[in-house]
Amino acid sequence: KQEVTQIPAALSVPEGENLVLNCSFTDSAIYNLQWFRQDPGKGLTSLLLIQSSQREQTSGRLNASLDKSSGRSTLYIAASQPGDSATYLCAGIYNQGGKLIFGQGTELSVKP
């Protein structure tokens, strides 16, 4: 069964800290992996998409990596800010145009 897991469920850090969010998946035959941000009660904002042939993607202070052999992806956030407070979700997709399989999310709180 294809499953995606995110640990921890919640994380609180002081402003300015660098942090890593973890995502693991059971089936290494992943097509691509996508990281999303969700603000309370809102929809999902796509942050980064990593194709199976790629190892990492970067956008501003965000860097996402993908290691298919270990079934892991990480989202690195540099110099965190209070505005980064949100729930971060990772989702795997196993074929082109297929469904997204989501983790439960990590709720991040960045304290001023």
Added chain:
Amino acid sequence: ETGVTQSPTHLIKTRGQQVTLRCSSQSGHNTVSWYQQALGQGPQFIFQYYREEENGRGNFPPRFSGLQFPNYSSELNVNALELDDSALYLCASSLVGGATDTQYFGPGTRLTVL
């Protein structure tokens, strides 16, 4: 802004009623997927429509049904509402067959069943 819109924003229904949720996909996209997100959980795949045909379905009963129209907008219909149907319903549009099939999400419809 993703260009994906959903209506209504919020909806309150009672058990046994029927509901229709709407999604307008991003211009140029040919695929719409629907997800259900219960409070504190990740979204769960309901089904996907590609060029007006159902193209995959998750573990949801037949009372969840959908349509995709020639302009690629979509509807999600839920019959015989149950309390557990209370959730945020998200639609996502994508261009299958394009350079990237990133899914872009709308703001969601919050459904409350009393």
